Amino acid sequence: MDALKHSRWVPVAAVALYVAIPVLCSIYYAVFPGGEFSLRAYSVITEDASLAAAATRTLTITVLTVITLVVTLVPALVAVHLWAPKLRPILEILCTLPLVVPPIAIAAGVMALLGMAARQGRGSVPNAISQFLQNPDLPLILVGTYVVLCLPFTFRSIDAGLRTIPLKAMVEGSAILGSSTFGTIFRVVIPNIRGSMLFSVFFAVALCFGEYSLAATLSQQTIPVWLDDVSSNNFRASVAIAVLLNMTTWGLLLVATLSAGRFAPAGRAARAEKKLQKKTTQKALAS
Amino acid sequence: MTQAGAAPAPTQSGAEQGGAAASPAQRPSLFSRARWQGVGSALRSPATLSLLPLSLVLLLFFIVPIVGMAIIAFTVTAEDGSTGVGLDNFMALTSGSHSAAIVNSVQVSLVGSTIAAVIGTLTSFCISQIRSEKLDSVVAVFTSVLANDGGAPLAFSFIVTLGNAGVVYGLLNLGDTGFSLYSWQGLVVMYQYFLIPTMIMVTLPTFVGLRKEWREANAALGGSAPTFWHRVGLPIAMPALLGGWILCFGAAFATHASAAVLIGAGGYPLIPLNIGALLGQAGDSQQVAMALGVTMVAIAVITLFAFNRLQRRSARWMH
Numbered sequence: 001m002d003a004l005k006h007s008r009w010v011p012v013a014a015v016a017l018y019v020a021i022p023v024l025c026s027i028y029y030a031v032f033p034g035g036e037f038s039l040r041a042y043s044v045i046t047e048d049a050s051l052a053a054a055a056t057r058t059l060t061i062t063v064l065t066v067i068t069l070v071v072t073l074v075p076a077l078v079a080v081h082l083w084a085p086k087l088r089p090i091l092e093i094l095c096t097l098p099l100v101v102p103p104i105a106i107a108a109g110v111m112a113l114l115g116m117a118a119r120q121g122r123g124s125v126p127n128a129i130s131q132f133l134q135n136p137d138l139p140l141i142l143v144g145t146y147v148v149l150c151l152p153f154t155f156r157s158i159d160a161g162l163r164t165i166p167l168k169a170m171v172e173g174s175a176i177l178g179s180s181t182f183g184t185i186f187r188v189v190i191p192n193i194r195g196s197m198l199f200s201v202f203f204a205v206a207l208c209f210g211e212y213s214l215a216a217t218l219s220q221q222t223i224p225v226w227l228d229d230v231s232s233n234n235f236r237a238s239v240a241i242a243v244l245l246n247m248t249t250w251g252l253l254l255v256a257t258l259s260a261g262r263f264a265p266a267g268r269a270a271r272a273e274k275k276l277q278k279k280t281t282q283k284a285l286a287s
Numbered sequence: 288m289t290q291a292g293a294a295p296a297p298t299q300s301g302a303e304q305g306g307a308a309a310s311p312a313q314r315p316s317l318f319s320r321a322r323w324q325g326v327g328s329a330l331r332s333p334a335t336l337s338l339l340p341l342s343l344v345l346l347l348f349f350i351v352p353i354v355g356m357a358i359i360a361f362t363v364t365a366e367d368g369s370t371g372v373g374l375d376n377f378m379a380l381t382s383g384s385h386s387a388a389i390v391n392s393v394q395v396s397l398v399g400s401t402i403a404a405v406i407g408t409l410t411s412f413c414i415s416q417i418r419s420e421k422l423d424s425v426v427a428v429f430t431s432v433l434a435n436d437g438g439a440p441l442a443f444s445f446i447v448t449l450g451n452a453g454v455v456y457g458l459l460n461l462g463d464t465g466f467s468l469y470s471w472q473g474l475v476v477m478y479q480y481f482l483i484p485t486m487i488m489v490t491l492p493t494f495v496g497l498r499k500e501w502r503e504a505n506a507a508l509g510g511s512a513p514t515f516w517h518r519v520g521l522p523i524a525m526p527a528l529l530g531g532w533i534l535c536f537g538a539a540f541a542t543h544a545s546a547a548v549l550i551g552a553g554g555y556p557l558i559p560l561n562i563g564a565l566l567g568q569a570g571d572s573q574q575v576a577m578a579l580g581v582t583m584v585a586i587a588v589i590t591l592f593a594f595n596r597l598q599r600r601s602a603r604w605m606h
Contacts, residue, residue, distance in 0.1 A: 008417050011410040015483055019433065022444035022480070025454045029447040072340040079337035087338070094345055100591045101353060101584050102541035104559040108580040109352025111566050112359050115573065144348035151345075181333040210438045212544035213559070217566055224439040228548050231443070239447055242440035249440075253432040261428075 023246070030240035041240035044230075051241070054226035060138060061222065062208035065146040069204050070197070072147065073154060075185055081162050082171060095155035098148050106145060107217035114141070114218075139220045146208055154200035157260060161196030162189075195259055202256035206249045353584070360577035376578035385579065388556035392540060395471050395557065399478040400535035406479070407486025407535075408528055414487070415494035423495060426487065433484035434538075442548035445477045469550055474557075477545060482535045489531035493524050530597035537590040541583070558583050 030041050044051060080088045098106070114134065117126035133141040167189065174184040190197055212224040221229065223245060231238040363373035380386060414426055448455050449468045456462070466472055497520055505515040543559035550560065558579055565576035 008413045011406070011413045012417075015406070015410050015487075018483075019480070021455060022441075022448045025448040026440075026444040028454065068344065072344050075337035076341035079334045083332075083334040084338075091341075094349075098349060100537075100587050101349075102543065102559065102587055104541075104543040104562050105356065105580040105584050105587075106349065106352060108562055108566060108576050109354075109356035110348070112573065112577055113352050113355045116355070141348075144344060147344055148349045181337065185337075206435070210440070212438045212548070213563070216544075216547065217563055224544070227439045227443070231548075238439075239443050242443040246436075246440035246444070250432055250436075253435055254428065257428045257431050261424075 023243075026239055026243050026246075030236065030243050033236060041236045044234065044237040044241065048230075048237075050221070051223075051226060051230075054221050054223050057136070057139070057220065058209060058222045061142050061146065062205055064138075064140075064143045065150070065208050066201055066204050068143060069147050069150055069154060069200065070190075073151065073158060073200075074190060074197075075182065077155070077158050077162055078167065078171070078185055078189055081167055092155065092159070095151040097152075099152035103149060103211070103213040104217070106148070107214045110141060110145060110214070111217060134218065134220075136220060139218065141218060142211075142215060142220055142222075145214050146204070146211060149211070149214075150200070150204045150207055153203050157196040157199045157203075158193065161193035165189075165192045195261075198259035199256045202252045202259065206252035206256065209245060209252070210249045356577045356580050359574055360581045362574070376574045377582070379575045380578055380582065384556045385561060385575070388558050388561045388579075389582070391471065391556055392558040395474050395478070396536050396539035398471070399475040399482055399539045400532055402475065403479055403482030403486050403535045404528065404532040407483045407531065408490055410483070411487045411491040411494055414491060415497075423491065426491060430484035430488040430491075434481055434488055436481045436484075437542065438544040439548045441477065441480060442545045445473070445480075445549065449473065449476065469554060471555065473549065474546060474555075477549065478539050478542065482539060485535055485538055486531045489534060490524070490527050493527040497523065526597040526600040530594050533590055533594045533597065537587055537594070540590070541587060 031037060031039060033040065076091065080091055114130045117130035120126040133139070133144075170188050170192065171181070171184050174188050175181070179187065210224060211222070212228070215222040215225045216228065223241070227238045227242055227245070360376050361372050361374070362370050363375045364370050380389065411426075414422060445453075445468060447453055449461070449466075450456060451462075451468070453468070456466075456468075468476070501519050502515055505519060510518065541559070543563065546557055547560055547563060550557075562576050562579050562583070565572040565579070
């Protein structure tokens with residue numbers, strides 16, 4: 001019976017090992033070149049200007065994506081919850097569809113449109129728009145497509161968050177006190193769905209840091225694309241940076257998942273109950 | 288700003304203006320201001336204003352590109368330069384590298400998702416049997432993190448581990464077994480990194496949710512543990528298991544980034560890799576890429592539709 005009890009852990013341990021080994025091997029490869037501890041691989045951070053440029057580009061895209069995501073998604077969901085519940089299913093389908101369409105297919109569609117616009121010839125308006133969207137200093141095309149890629153996950157989170165608060169009473173109360181609709185959304189609604197907001201923001205940041213398909217297809221050198229480009233002549237450096245990038249995205253996703261759970265009403269209720277139990281037992285013990 | 292409670296529906300504001308006498312004959316003329324007042328206020332209503340930005344983003348960066356892709360895929364340019372609707376671009380997929388890519392993609396996804404489904408099911412079953420709430424929540428967090436893993440860092444970590452000069456590759460002498468990371472075997476092994484967590488994430492709630500009362504009822508009626516799994520447990524868990532399997536298939540099928548970094552161009556044809564390679568070329572190849580893209584979306588849509596149906600069936604029992 002004891003053996004059976006322990007054997008339950010075997011598959012769990014095997015999967016955990018399988019997950020841990022590649023990470024440990026990467027770390028070993030990055031900082032133990034030839035068996036000696038060395039951080040030489042990370043000197044690329046200060047020496048290679050193209051990495052700094054890629055990092056700046058990635059950060060710019062990330063900031064813009066997060067802002068665009070919040071500014072577009074939250075008001076739309078509030079509007080649907082308050083004034084147009086009939087539109088909710090349509091919005092849900094539209095926001096979930098990007099999950100079904102593989103990113104490389106979105107990349108193909110975007111390339112098709114940009115190519116079509118560029119073929120209109122030099123100086124034409126579509127060509128100018130195409131150039132503007134693909135500007136390597138500020139590739140807005142990536143910002144737009146990343147917002148779309150984030151939608152399936154963030155829609156669900158914010159939708160669930162809005163359902164747990166008395167949205168109508170909040171908006172009406174705020175309007176009576178003289179606030180505009182958008183003022184209400186940003187000063188009353190968003191602070192009340194912190195958990196969903198934190199999840200959305202961290203998820204979006206993790207996605208922007210790690211996305212490769214679209215950036216590579218559209219020839220925009222973000223950090224993941226830089227990793228691939230550099231790997232052919234300085235593999236150790238790209239592994240070293242990949243370890244950093246991986247740890248960062250895992251950390252971000254971890255915070256996202258935890259904050260979604262921490263501020264969720266179910267979690268809040270469970271914690272409140274635990275606190276209450278503690279208090280009552282303490283009282284019982286004291287008396 | 289208008290009042291938050293303002294009704295956005297144009298019909299309602301129209302009725303307010305016209306009162307009871309809003310018969311068609313007395314309606315203001317098409318070009319008068321009164322006729323369009325309702326529409327104008329509807330467009331300026333907070334509901335429309337709030338929905339507009341998201342609609343614009345979805346339209347510009349999702350709907351138009353996908354529709355454009357489909358239009359190009361079905362457009363055929365004749366020799367005299369005229370264009371028409373046809374399946375020529377899809378016919379190009381039936382031979383050569385592209386047909387190999389379709390077969391390879393399906394094979395890798397099928398093998399990868401099946402292995403992940405078996406291992407994932409076994410693991411989540413064991414986790415549910417350990418009956419530790421702490422372990423359950425830790426697993427839930429880690430699987431949701433790992434299920435979203437992928438991209439260049441994943442490929443690099445596997446090259447370092449199982450590549451031809453990899454640490455584990457050398458330790459286990461995998462070269463003698465004929466294993467190569469840069470083939471379908473390598474892809475299957477690498478995909479497990481996010482497929483197994485996906486499978487555990489989908490199936491663990493089902494296994495944990497199998498109610499104790501059902502087990503007790505089974506025992507009270509004289510059933511053994513195998514009877515329970517045969518008659519109660521598996522039939523209830525089956526939709527979740529199948530759903531997880533299909534989801535894994537879809538995830539493996541859509542993977543581009545890690546495969547592209549691992550294999551590069553031309554090493555082993557897969558649909559996403561071929562699309563990426565074709566997009567980099569000029570001329571007719573773009574149209575073939577669009578046809579491949581449409582094929583991919585079609586397979587993905589069928590997959591998710593099946594997942595949704597199965598998920599709904601299992602959700603009935605989980606409350």
